[in-house]
Amino acid sequence: MTTRIPVAVLGATGLVGQEFVRRLEEHPWFELVAVGASERSTGRPYGDALRHRSCDPRPVTCDLTISPCTPDAIDAPIVFSALDGAVAGPIGEAFARAGAFVVSNARNHRLDDDVPLLIPEVNADHLELIERQRAVRGWSGAIVTNPNCATAVICLALAPLHQAFGLREVWVTTLQAVSGAGYPGVPSLDILGNVVPWIDGEEEKIVRESRKILGGRAHPGEFGVSAQVTRVPVEHGHTACIAARFARRVTTVEATSALREWRSAVADLGLPSAPTTPLRVRAEQDRPQPRRDVDRGDGMTVSVGRVREDGNGGIRLVALGHNLVRGAAGAALLNAELCVSALPALAGPAKIPASEERWPSG
Amino acid sequence: MTTRIPVAVLGATGLVGQEFVRRLEEHPWFELVAVGASERSTGRPYGDALRHRSCDPRPVTCDLTISPCTPDAIDAPIVFSALDGAVAGPIGEAFARAGAFVVSNARNHRLDDDVPLLIPEVNADHLELIERQRAVRGWSGAIVTNPNCATAVICLALAPLHQAFGLREVWVTTLQAVSGAGYPGVPSLDILGNVVPWIDGEEEKIVRESRKILGGRAHPGEFGVSAQVTRVPVEHGHTACIAARFARRVTTVEATSALREWRSAVADLGLPSAPTTPLRVRAEQDRPQPRRDVDRGDGMTVSVGRVREDGNGGIRLVALGHNLVRGAAGAALLNAELCVSALPALAGPAKIPASEERWPSG
């Protein structure tokens, strides 16, 4: 117990915050020692402050007193941020300045050119941006981010194809679950038996974040993205219907092979949140489906199906992933594990204890 | 009463069949005189043979005795076919051979190059194919068809843009309602809180039918179509998320103007089922939505929204239409009205009375 790294969760009472807490309760490397939330909740026991319980925290977790989201109040080497984008920016910066590794799910900073926007299996090497970040900003800590929930699913599905064939153009339509909007989120009157073809800011995030993730460290990918998002009456799981064209014409067989044979960049690191199969390719004609496939790999597996040549000289496929896990809390946990595993040198000056023997040396 | 044209509905007990019946009960030109269905139902009163009542037919309709689907049993100058594609082909041909105008919603014959595949507002001139059809096949009657339910929505939305700018490539993802699968159709266990990324044969229909409809009379349109269909837990209304590229780059303003100013090819004919506004362009960022917009124009209006330039040099938009109306029964009724209005010469040799004064002369 004493060998685990103390961590905190900011914005712990929301839907993503609760998912962080639930996963940290059983985490082999991390120990949840503090929870932060807005003024409305500070000072109350965590268990009492949840308006909507998406799970049942353990008694010891329920007894944690909610702290204000300031480095004075919360002292932990790793701080997970599930804060709303309206407030997450300056709070994250304050923690990084104070020496913490801020592993943020918020939209802020994702596009800053000295902040890693990570899907470890895809672009773990972007972690190097931290050096520049610290140099430029003079921080002893750092900020690393994970992508928007839909973008995470799209990029995991496209990464093997991009690496093999070179993306040129992407068209994507998403069908997104209501839990992506948090709680209370989408009113039932808006979505029961209905589809809403709009989510505020989502399409721009998909366009810009996917180019940063799939591009090199220093420059965004040189491909175009045309995105349409929709909200559908599904509880969990974002579905992305993707068409893509590449530097050359690609066959169904080639695309399927590239997806099946793709190898995660962090497969050998033994990261606890890394699923055995980050990308599962299904052959059935009617899969993936959110209700049947969303929990694969404890929510960290992206399921891909219906891979085929389309009528415009490109490849079509459908990808599905769990928005609260692969698209939020699970993604951030994996990012933190990558930092711990891969940054022993960086760990020195920051608050992370440097030499836990149980961690892989990277 | 006596001046209305007698018509029959084949496959009258299904979901589309009932929609035909409901609309014919109030039709100013047509009078429902016969209903046909499969062996299981023949001889029974129509009202007793409905497994699933999607509406409440009038007593006089309920009392109609169901006939076998043969020209011997059903004698009417216009016969609407809501039959399943597995049996609709030879039955439709038998009626056409016997002199009836077969206005078919079935998938059969749609792609035959001597059979009109009509959306009257878009390609009323394709009706001329009937002359060739009769000449080649030696029929005194004829077969005209309407497109697949999703294709009807897509083509109405794309027609103004194609006419103005010349389509080159289309990417479309549909979110289709369960009523598109008929009754009992989609099991609730498959679709409650779920999305299914597949509908048998649907994508090929979209690709091929849209090229025939938007092309000229003699040759399919020279544009590519990449289609992905999905089923969503919506009762009525197919949503299509469309990206398109044209012979030249088109701006948001140009696209919106083309859609708003577009004029139906049959606007002056006074066809009873033609909506005042076949295409309604909405400016709200979160429309169209199936539950709020599906019944516009008595189900015959296609609603379009979110028109904008996309990241790949094309135009994006979302289109929505009622699959049972604009995509099935309403479409076929409009086709029949077009035939009656535009084919006075043709009407002679067939069974349609030639000189009803109340019909427009075309």
Add this chain to the structure above:
Amino acid sequence: MTTRIPVAVLGATGLVGQEFVRRLEEHPWFELVAVGASERSTGRPYGDALRHRSCDPRPVTCDLTISPCTPDAIDAPIVFSALDGAVAGPIGEAFARAGAFVVSNARNHRLDDDVPLLIPEVNADHLELIERQRAVRGWSGAIVTNPNCATAVICLALAPLHQAFGLREVWVTTLQAVSGAGYPGVPSLDILGNVVPWIDGEEEKIVRESRKILGGRAHPGEFGVSAQVTRVPVEHGHTACIAARFARRVTTVEATSALREWRSAVADLGLPSAPTTPLRVRAEQDRPQPRRDVDRGDGMTVSVGRVREDGNGGIRLVALGHNLVRGAAGAALLNAELCVSALPALAGPAKIPASEERWPSG
């Protein structure tokens, strides 16, 4: 036009408020001249202040400027209140003191023993309580109320049986639609594919209001009520599963006859919102159903089915009604029509013009 009575709607921007507005736009007796709402909206055009549009008001309605909910700002002889119960009490009183007939859908005052709690078809005679109300409170106006949305459905279904056989005990379980909670109301995460066995305050309303409505003018009905409410993923329409025992044992045939032959107390008054059939008894074994039956009688008909003897010596039945219409806006409109029709004497001192010839004399 000039002969219609000017009316106002308080709380006009909410879900019930919009239903009031929609129905008033086409009302033959009333003319909507003012809309009131909370401070957040006052001074804005009505059309701009709607967060959620459940319908499309006419341009002339959209242009109405929203007023504060005070008698100084709103001068109309009849004022409909769709205000939230937290504020409706004193506001309604202020208008009544100032001389207006306040026809309120709010929960306040419903159980006051000098305030009529009306379902016109059932207890129109309770209107006489107004005399006492005015005497006691010294108001030139008055307050009349309609019941809670579930109670309205239950009482309409029970009234014929109570009148014929004398209710002794009632057990009721409701399955209530999400629109009953207003907008944004029930979060989709709470209700998609789910049932919630609780609605704040609802069960007590059913118990107490039903006894007042079905009792005599001066005393509540002497029967017990055991109520369990649930929320279900239905858009509109509250279903009530009712078991009841009477002063004597009642057969299925007797109960069905009593329901079918029951005659509304206001059948002869020609009230515009009174449906031809306030209670429709269905013989099919699987009806009523919200999606199929909710709009009967323009939402004012309560559908009843599955009438039968049960295993405890009582009668069981299922009743369904539209919560926003029969349970809210439509109910209040009918109450106002009853007041106008039945209170010519009362009308004198208040603001209602006394002698419109087109109104029935009552």
Add this chain to the structure above:
Amino acid sequence: MTTRIPVAVLGATGLVGQEFVRRLEEHPWFELVAVGASERSTGRPYGDALRHRSCDPRPVTCDLTISPCTPDAIDAPIVFSALDGAVAGPIGEAFARAGAFVVSNARNHRLDDDVPLLIPEVNADHLELIERQRAVRGWSGAIVTNPNCATAVICLALAPLHQAFGLREVWVTTLQAVSGAGYPGVPSLDILGNVVPWIDGEEEKIVRESRKILGGRAHPGEFGVSAQVTRVPVEHGHTACIAARFARRVTTVEATSALREWRSAVADLGLPSAPTTPLRVRAEQDRPQPRRDVDRGDGMTVSVGRVREDGNGGIRLVALGHNLVRGAAGAALLNAELCVSALPALAGPAKIPASEERWPSG
């Protein structure tokens, strides 16, 4: 492995059959050696015969060849029947005559007075009926049954109250999940955003089975039951809203205590499918809810909430259980475990090996 008892599942391809298979794949006492289904499937590998896969069977299970449902084709000492009631009767009898313990989920035989209708925690002593059954019918095997899915939930919730206070009258309204109707089962068009107040034969089952279960071995319970069932758009989990009156007036505190302190009749037997908490009493005002509570105790726990005195001198509560588990496959497995545990003497003449040391002696 060799010490496990070989078992077979009849009707293995349906929804309940698949749940049997899934649970047997991990069962410590039983080994699935044969699967039976209708003629349509016999001879095919199990994995290929599933129309709808509610789970992913192991490869070894998928390779099992489907047998006809006859004792000649299937030889196992315990046979689970998930057959449809239309065919289950004679098939079950044939297996019992041939010496098998038939543990049946079908509706047949449940009310026969020599056939145990078991909820082991409640009426394990009814197992003694087997002696009479064998004597009367001359079978070396036997048939034991579990109740209808809704009845199982209702009886588990009422048993502690009946035992403590003596039931006199019960009123129950159920809200039942679509999986209760099997696959394809309920068409989505019937249930999306809807409620259906009828399920064929269900109310009679609740009335009659609950009296047999809660009565003594020889005679049904002397209480009346008034039942109304409904179908709701929920995937899994039947909710029962129950009012009950007892031999004396019972307080909320007494009822809650009786429920909380109740002890299962088989708590000491170590049956693998017996949950730690067969009945969980919740204090939150808005629980139980199907989506949140259905999987408690691996689907075997019934959750109870909203326990309170009602307006008719009785107690109200809401109970929830998993229809496919506690109401079907899990219930039958528990029954089989009880037989193995409690019937060593009976086991002799039948096919069950008599002296497995690992089984409790009962």
